[in-house]
Amino acid sequence: MAHKYCFEALDRSLRDILKDKYEDSINKPFGGLTVVCGGDFRQILPVIPKSTKADIIDASLNSSYLWPSFQVYELTQNMRLFNPNMSSTEAAKIASFDEWLLQIGNGSLYDDKEKELIRLPADLCITSYEDPMKSIIQAIYSTFLQSYSDPTYFKERAILTPTNDMVHELNEMIMDIIPAEARTYLSSDGICKASFKTDQNDLLYPTEFLNNLKFSGVPNHNIQLKVGAPIMLLRNLNQGDGLCNGTRLIVTNLGKWSIRADIISGKNIGTNVTIPRIIMSPNESRWPFKLNRRQLPVTTCFAMTINKSQGQSLKHVGLFLHKQLFTHGQAYVAMSRVTTREGLTIINADDEVEDKTLIKNIVYREIFQTILPSTQSSVQP
Numbered sequence: 397m398a399h400k401y402c403f404e405a406l407d408r409s410l411r412d413i414l415k416d417k418y419e420d421s422i423n424k425p426f427g428g429l430t431v432v433c434g435g436d437f438r439q440i441l442p443v444i445p446k447s448t449k450a451d452i453i454d455a456s457l458n459s460s461y462l463w464p465s466f467q468v469y470e471l472t473q474n475m476r477l478f479n480p481n482m483s484s485t486e487a488a489k490i491a492s493f494d495e496w497l498l499q500i501g502n503g504s505l506y507d508d509k510e511k512e513l514i515r516l517p518a519d520l521c522i523t524s525y526e527d528p529m530k531s532i533i534q535a536i537y538s539t540f541l542q543s544y545s546d547p548t549y550f551k552e553r554a555i556l557t558p559t560n561d562m563v564h565e566l567n568e569m570i571m572d573i574i575p576a577e578a579r580t581y582l583s584s585d586g587i588c589k590a591s592f593k594t595d596q597n598d599l600l601y602p603t604e605f606l607n608n609l610k611f612s613g614v615p616n617h618n619i620q621l622k623v624g625a626p627i628m629l630l631r632n633l634n635q636g637d638g639l640c641n642g643t644r645l646i647v648t649n650l651g652k653w654s655i656r657a658d659i660i661s662g663k664n665i666g667t668n669v670t671i672p673r674i675i676m677s678p679n680e681s682r683w684p685f686k687l688n689r690r691q692l693p694v695t696t697c698f699a700m701t702i703n704k705s706q707g708q709s710l711k712h713v714g715l716f717l718h719k720q721l722f723t724h725g726q727a728y729v730a731m732s733r734v735t736t737r738e739g740l741t742i743i744n745a746d747d748e749v750e751d752k753t754l755i756k757n758i759v760y761r762e763i764f765q766t767i768l769p770s771t772q773s774s775v776q777p
């Protein structure tokens with residue numbers, strides 16, 4: 397979810413822009429324009445590094461001065477799970493899975509409420525394994541070598557995990573299975589000239605040091621790609637052509653400075669596009685300078701973080717928990733990515749938990765308090 401400041405900035409800009417055109421625009425939300433927002437407060441709320449629960453709730457749209465001006469309309473049908481050709485038995489099974497997901501999202505179903513633990517149905521979990529990472533890879537990519545050249549194979553599956561470190565480990569392990577040569581792309585890193593103390597920066601932060609820095613949402617200095625590997629865009633390159641942050645593609649050609657890839661998600665599926673290197677900077681950084689990294693704006697996506705999976709629909713989802721979930725909505729987002737219940741496999745590899753069918757589900761229930769749908773607001777999608 398976007399920070400409430402994004403909506404407030406749009407509100408103030410529209411009031412300002414429209415004040416000469418329409419009477420009293422300055423006093424109306426969004427200058428009097430109708431603005432439609434689509435979202436789900438059960439999903440992950442604005443990400444604020446090192447924040448408290450109160451900070452996150454305060455950053456959400458329903459803590460904004462704009463919220464009382466919104467009218468809430470609720471969608472009633474889970475279209476991701478919906479299949480028009482299903483039998484009544486299948487429909488009943490889907491309805492019960494959908495209900496279970498909503499209870500998880502609402503925080504109304506706990507096995508141990510104090511410890512915020514929910515019990516997973518045993519058939520969704522793999523509980524006996526030698527190496528949990530190999531087991532989740534085997535579960536989701538069981539026919540990898542026979543199927544990896546078929547783009548739909550990657551389009552419909554992914555492993556989800558809470559942290560970027562585990563995503564990188566899983567991606568490296570799976571990339572090694574592709575029997576092709578990898579090409580390495582090294583970034584060109586520098587400090588933005590407008591940064592503080594520029595005359596000392598070269599001495600304090602040499603290039604080798606900058607190359608070692610890792611930031612969420614910015615590709616690493618060294619990325620290795622193979623033809624046939626699925627990748628995800630990390631920036632909006634051309635929204636009109638469907639090249640948005642989160643779009644998934646399959647690499648078809650590895651050039652010296654750019655790559656070519658086929659789009660496999662969102663708009664323009666099947667289109668072959670060129671992805672150039674671009675300059676990226678992290679949004680949040682603990683360093684007293686702004687890093688400029690010129691690199692391909694992509695990351696391999698056999699595995700992705702739960703946050704990054706928001707918006708995706710997948711037939712096969714492997715939820716890999718090497719440690720417990722840590723923020724609002726992660727369990728709901730991860731488990732609601734599937735298009736069928738059978739497509740969900742979960743491994744709880746947290747050593748501190750004995751019963752591997754128990755996982756943490758954090759829900760900030762305070763966030764739902766101000767969401768009151770108006771009486772006639774339920775709509776069919």
Ligand SMILES: Nc1ncnc2c1ncn2[C@@H]1O[C@H](COP(=O)(O)OP(=O)(O)OP(=O)(O)O)[C@@H](O)[C@H]1O
Pocket residue numbers: 436475476706707708709732777
């Ligand atoms: N009216 C509809 N008819 C058929 N399929 C639909 C309809 N609406 C959505 N879908 C399908 O349901 C899936 C989810 O849709 P979409 O991504 O728009 O929902 P969403 O609310 O943004 O999901 P989320 O926020 O959980 O990611 C997609 O596969 C989409 O094609």
